[in-house]
Amino acid sequence: MRDWENNIRKVVPYTPGEQPKNTCVIKLNTNENPYPPAPGVKEVLSNFNTDDLRLYPDPRVDKLVNAIADFYKIDSSKVFVGVGSDDVLAMIFMTFFNSKKPILFPDITYSFYDVWADMLRIPYEQLPLSDDFSIVPSDYYKANGGVVFPNPNAPTGKLMPLDEIEDIIKHNQDVIVVVDEAYVDFGGESALPLIDKYDNVIVVQTFSKSRALAGSRVGFAMASPVLIKYLNDVKYSFNSYTMDRITIEAATAAVKDRAYFEETTAKVIKTREWTKKELKRLGFTFCDSKSNFIFAKPANVSATKLFEDLKADNIFVRHFSSPERINDYLRISIGTDEQMHTLIKFLENYSC
Amino acid sequence: MRDWENNIRKVVPYTPGEQPKNTCVIKLNTNENPYPPAPGVKEVLSNFNTDDLRLYPDPRVDKLVNAIADFYKIDSSKVFVGVGSDDVLAMIFMTFFNSKKPILFPDITYSFYDVWADMLRIPYEQLPLSDDFSIVPSDYYKANGGVVFPNPNAPTGKLMPLDEIEDIIKHNQDVIVVVDEAYVDFGGESALPLIDKYDNVIVVQTFSKSRALAGSRVGFAMASPVLIKYLNDVKYSFNSYTMDRITIEAATAAVKDRAYFEETTAKVIKTREWTKKELKRLGFTFCDSKSNFIFAKPANVSATKLFEDLKADNIFVRHFSSPERINDYLRISIGTDEQMHTLIKFLENYSC
Structure with a gap:
């Protein structure tokens, strides 16, 4: 080991969410807005x-x-x-x-x-x-x-x-x-x-x-x-x-552009509330999210397995393997109505 | 004083060069390129x-x-x-x-x-x-x-x-x-x-x-x-x-765009060499700059005075008041040929 290595600020870096290059993906993993900017x-x-x-x-x-x-x-x-x-x-x-x-x-x-x-x-x-x-x-x-x-x-x-x-x-x-x-x-x-x-x-x-x-x-x-x-x-x-x-x-x-901001956030909120109802119907448990994502626990399957199966179907969500208390959950960003319909349809037909 | 003030990282911040909003200015104070990007x-x-x-x-x-x-x-x-x-x-x-x-x-x-x-x-x-x-x-x-x-x-x-x-x-x-x-x-x-x-x-x-x-x-x-x-x-x-x-x-x-890069840097170098000759003729002393600026000391006037007089004529250069060893100098960025001609003309006619 060289002496200069002693002076290095060694850190465990943050791992950002995946940014898939495939544009066919339904990207619900990094809490982006489904609508374009103003x-x-x-x-x-x-x-x-x-x-x-x-x-x-x-x-x-x-x-x-x-x-x-x-x-x-x-x-x-x-x-x-x-x-x-x-x-x-x-x-x-x-x-x-x-x-x-x-x-x-x-x-x-x-x-x-x-x-x-x-x-x-x-x-x-x-x-x-x-x-x-x-x-x-x-x-x-x-x-x-x-x-x-x-x-x-x-x-x-x-x-x-x-x-x-x-x-x-x-x-x-x-x-x-x-x-x-x-x-x-x-x-x-x-x-x-x-x-x-x-x-x-x-x-x-x-x-x-x-x-x-x-x-x-x-x-x-x-x-x-x-x-x-x-x-x-x-x-x-x-x-x-x-x-x-x-x-x-x-x-x-x-x-x-205040009007556009209010219009698009209202749309995201509306889609989120619809998604909550659907996830509840499908047996998911989750906090009452006031954000542009839902942190939800599936009923009869591990979050890890569902995460992988969604990914295989080109639906990207986020899974945190630690801390242990949350590794049964998936963080699902709110996309467009169409994207959320596709997600819910997948979950309806899903059997692990 | 509140307790939280003890925990503040207090610093003397760097002072950036002036960014005049007046677009008529000949801006030779922050070493920008006089040519547009590729x-x-x-x-x-x-x-x-x-x-x-x-x-x-x-x-x-x-x-x-x-x-x-x-x-x-x-x-x-x-x-x-x-x-x-x-x-x-x-x-x-x-x-x-x-x-x-x-x-x-x-x-x-x-x-x-x-x-x-x-x-x-x-x-x-x-x-x-x-x-x-x-x-x-x-x-x-x-x-x-x-x-x-x-x-x-x-x-x-x-x-x-x-x-x-x-x-x-x-x-x-x-x-x-x-x-x-x-x-x-x-x-x-x-x-x-x-x-x-x-x-x-x-x-x-x-x-x-x-x-x-x-x-x-x-x-x-x-x-x-x-x-x-x-x-x-x-x-x-x-x-x-x-x-x-x-x-x-x-x-x-x-x-x-390597060609454009080479062409524009060559133009800046050419203008710099011309400016050096002119400044020398006018009695300035300076290092042999290999950059896109010249750090030059005027012959019969203080740098502070010349700095202010140039500014009054809408020609902005940079003056560092410290350290003391350099406060007789002005840092002049290399502009277009036209801008440098204007500068040299000002200096030719200049009497303090």
């Missing part, structure tokens, strides 16, 4: 002057920051943007989670939290969800270096009521509390109003789900101007120009 | 199917990685891509610079190295350039936690011969040595062949200068497959999907 995005591409790509983008990303601020009716000093909410969350971990006390998050949750903590050498404690997969607010009353959880939670899709979130925040006034709302637009209630009441709260959202721009990589955080400033300081020290020129324009067009 | 980039935008943006991009970025590997005639296992070379360098600092010994870099150099080291709490030592702004290889013989320098150096534009680079590498077999070649395509000689001879060497390049895609944010590293794997492990632990779908296509088109 029509304005197409226009952006048609009208974009390619010659401008020779110039650096605006490092402050004012145009997109202002469009997000307008949409949520908040001041632009309360908005931070990044290359997907993963980038935003990684920056938050780097900026705010530098205590010697452990940060707290659920044991069953977005699988990146422990990856970031491990990579950044942040101590952490994973608090078990209750038997019905709920986050228990009182578990978060103990001394800690910060708190982060998704709402709705992943991969359960379960929503925590806003008063319980506020309870966690009230008991954690000495640390930063991050509410990761990647899926909140599909029927959840955002903690956004709490950023004005508590200066230690950060709400994180993404353009990858409800705004159908997973391929563009855009996420954002909303918090008090003081927190946004600290976050920008670290971001400018890491990579000043993260958002490229085309993405700034595309994401701005997407966020400006 | 024609294939325009085609990419015209033909891009916006609907695909709803899907996550390929986290491995195979298409672009393979195109870069083809261009440089190396195996794709030796290529890593990121969101600009700043992202690539930040990932390298995180992955490889984890020793308690200081990393070494020049005192006058790319102004981001100390920002990353400060932000990531990496100890460092800045080694003074010689009186003629040369990097002195023997300064880098001492024990250290890693070595990084640009070649050509920034903001001097001065090229270090390959045998001196190899000398530094030979004396640093126990650490990672990073050669940052942002400007190498404008007449420099790349250290790329050394990655096969030494498994501890990383060569970093960017699409922001010679490939005219500063607005797209693309950079890359080339090194032994072992180093690339460690780098990808950390990258996948930080942000799995950094490169967006449009940028992957645009950058692939750019790298595939």
Whole structure:
């Protein structure tokens, strides 16, 4: 072994969901939106002057920051943007989670939290969800270096009521509390109003789900101007120009089209509710998802077997082999009505 | 002060060059390419199917990685891509610079190295350039936690011969040595062949200068497959999907057009050599730049005054107020022939 190997930051990397190259696949494995992005995005591409790509983008990303601020009716000093909410969350971990006390998050949750903590050498404690997969607010009353959880939670899709979130925040006034709302637009209630009441709260959202721009990589955080400033300081020290020129324009067009956003999220919700009824009829058990996926346990077959059989039939869903408590479940993204009909038909005819 | 403030990573952020919104400006302040990106980039935008943006991009970025590997005639296992070379360098600092010994870099150099080291709490030592702004290889013989320098150096534009680079590498077999070649395509000689001879060497390049895609944010590293794997492990632990779908296509088109690349870099070099002659005639002193900028000291006026007077005339160049040794200099990016004629004409008529 060479000496330089001692100085390497060795990590166990996150494994992203499969991105099959076969386009015949019904892709219900990475919680993408089944509908295209807002029509304005197409226009952006048609009208974009390619010659401008020779110039650096605006490092402050004012145009997109202002469009997000307008949409949520908040001041632009309360908005931070990044290359997907993963980038935003990684920056938050780097900026705010530098205590010697452990940060707290659920044991069953977005699988990146422990990856970031491990990579950044942040101590952490994973608090078990209750038997019905709920986050228990009182578990978060103990001394800690910060708190982060998704709402709705992943991969359960379960929503925590806003008063319980506020309870966690009230008991954690000495640390930063991050509410990761990647899926909140599909029927959840955002903690956004709490950023004005508590200066230690950060709400994180993404353009990858409800705004159908997973391929563009855009996420954002909303918090008090003081927190946004600290976050920008670290971001400018890491990579000043993260958002490229085309993405700034595309994401701005997407966020400006409120009607399309409301229409497509409503469609996803409607399809989800239909899928729930069908899955229930077929004996599946699942939490009452308020996200664009359903985390469901089949009745008479192992999740692993059903996962493989679906895949053989070109229907991709997601299976997590660990932790053990969830390996009987499959996470099924909500596709179009047609895709969900195909899935339900497969399950109706399925005998293992 | 609230308790959470103690846990914040406080940094002094890098200040990016001005991005004036006034388009009448002659912009010679951020080393952008005066020519547009390869024609294939325009085609990419015209033909891009916006609907695909709803899907996550390929986290491995195979298409672009393979195109870069083809261009440089190396195996794709030796290529890593990121969101600009700043992202690539930040990932390298995180992955490889984890020793308690200081990393070494020049005192006058790319102004981001100390920002990353400060932000990531990496100890460092800045080694003074010689009186003629040369990097002195023997300064880098001492024990250290890693070595990084640009070649050509920034903001001097001065090229270090390959045998001196190899000398530094030979004396640093126990650490990672990073050669940052942002400007190498404008007449420099790349250290790329050394990655096969030494498994501890990383060569970093960017699409922001010679490939005219500063607005797209693309950079890359080339090194032994072992180093690339460690780098990808950390990258996948930080942000799995950094490169967006449009940028992957645009950058692939750019790298595939070797003829356009050679033609436009040759034009920049020709304009640079003409500008050198003119600046010399006007009494400026400067290093023999092999980059797309000239770091020049005016004869009878302070750099600060000339900087302001140029700006008042809508000609933007870059002035660094620190370190003191360089505050008599201006960094002038190479624009089109027409832009450089305008600059020279201004200087001819200039009396302070």
